[in-house]
Amino acid sequence: MTKNLVPFPIIETNRLVLRKIEKSDANSIFNYLSDKKVMKYYGLAPFETINDALSEIAWYQTIFDNKDGIRWGITLKGNDEVIGSCGFLNMVREHFRTEIGYELNSSYWGKGIASEALQAVVSYGFENFNLERIEALIEPPNIPSLKLVEKLGFIREGLLRNYEFTGGKFDDLYMYSLLKQDFAKLK
Template structure:
């Protein structure tokens, strides 16, 4: 499996309440709406969007990744409103080791309603079924209890704390590491 096999044309996926699709330039207002929220960016590696130019810069980077057939996120579209309410997808894919790392961000208006768990479960299924991954991992700051709950509800297992793993927003931060391996996924989806 090659990265280009998946990311040359990132497919549209669907959950009960969302559509996962490539971002488009016309999504910039929606992205700015949640990207400029200090509560949303509080636990992310990226700074709060201060201006629409910040959002355009982010969006252009994602669109370039699509053009280069590189690993890039899906936009999360709320079926009810048609708005982009966040992003999710693989941030890195190690093809040799058959593993990938998940990342996500969601508008505060949709927190604590199960949207992200729904999305992550769909992406995990895609990773194991289509990308033939053996391991999927994700991490969050220890203080990000909501993100930790999402990973647990999506079937991921807490593995431990990676001390001072990243330098973000001016300081070194620990990360809580979660993972799911293909055997866990198959056992969860095909109980005996």
């Protein structure tokens, strides 16, 4: 696959800068992806080494290069440390849809940061990737995440039973979606 020649987009909000995650961010990524609270519903075991973080960063680059996803690092304006990430994965361009994923350092929970970042990424996806549908797959016990997507206008469509096998067990996932037409009404 040839290198992606499109520059990585930077998104700014009132408090945040969403930017490309680089290898130099590995310590920050490791800091929060080794936290059991953050990883509880992530689908992976908490990271154990800096190499786990470097592999995650390499995956972010791969999905960007393959044009089937993009992952932004969440930073606070005036502080370049990555405190979380959000973006799209499993992008299916011929069907104008994608999934959204996100996580945030637990030190920053409850401050509206994830909401601000997701709102910006969703808006960017509809306006710049010509998406029609953005999906969120969330484990039922992950109440904060369920509330977050519902606050942003996502609609729960149903339960996908035993949809993922992670951590040695099968997990149910709620399927949420936000359509471009519904998002336009929320603006």
